[in-house]
Amino acid sequence: MSFWLMKSEPDVFGIDNLRTARGKRTCWDGVRNYQARNFMRKMEVGDRIFFYHSNCAEPGIVGLAKVVKEAYADHTAFDPQDAHFDPKSNRQQPTWFMVDVQFERKLSRTITLSELRSQAQSALDGLLLLRRGNRLSVIPIAEKHWHYILALE
DNA sequence: GCCAACGTTGGC
DNA sequence: GCCAACGTTGGC
Numbered sequence: 001m002s003f004w005l006m007k008s009e010p011d012v013f014g015i016d017n018l019r020t021a022r023g024k025r026t027c028w029d030g031v032r033n034y035q036a037r038n039f040m041r042k043m044e045v046g047d048r049i050f051f052y053h054s055n056c057a058e059p060g061i062v063g064l065a066k067v068v069k070e071a072y073a074d075h076t077a078f079d080p081q082d083a084h085f086d087p088k089s090n091r092q093q094p095t096w097f098m099v100d101v102q103f104e105r106k107l108s109r110t111i112t113l114s115e116l117r118s119q120a121q122s123a124l125d126g127l128l129l130l131r132r133g134n135r136l137s138v139i140p141i142a143e144k145h146w147h148y149i150l151a152l153e
Numbered sequence: 154g155c156c157a158a159c160g161t162t163g164g165c
Numbered sequence: 166g167c168c169a170a171c172g173t174t175g176g177c
Contacts, residue, residue, distance in 0.1 A: 033172075034172090132170080133169075133170040133171065134170090135170070135171060135172085
């Protein structure tokens with residue numbers, strides 16, 4: 001089993017959108033970055049996910065989710081009407097993939113980015129989320145970091 | 154293959 | 166709204 005962090009903008013799709021989605025689950029479509037795509041293709045059913053709110057007043061981890069379907073073609077790349085349409089991707093040989101994720105629970109409070117950053121030099125050394133200039137929307141989390149961060153709740 | 158221009162991400 | 170960081174594109 002592996003551990004991940006996935007970013008989403010709360011104004012677009014926040015933790016409450018996942019909580020109230022049908023089956024409390026959704027397909028994670030729209031990823032158009034090769035590194036993030038490659039991480040998603042490594043995901044397995046049962047993998048744990050930190051749900052992270054980005055581009056908002058208080059960026060940080062707000063909930064937990066899990067992988068419920070492994071990577072498959074992101075159909076939004078085939079739709080010319082979709083904002084994430086990519087003419088280079090096709091059904092025979094898809095460029096982009098998505099996984100399905102399911103809500104587990106909200107945290108009792110937001111574990112903020114600044115809080116994580118304050119420990120970047122010690123307990124959370126090497127956390128990719130804290131790497132300078134990092135913009136990846138899908139990030140692997142070391143198991144020891146996962147447990148440490150959860151204990152901050 | 155280099156690199157400038159451009160678009161996007163995301164913290165602040 | 167600003168801007169640094171980064172990825173992608175396209176001319177050469």
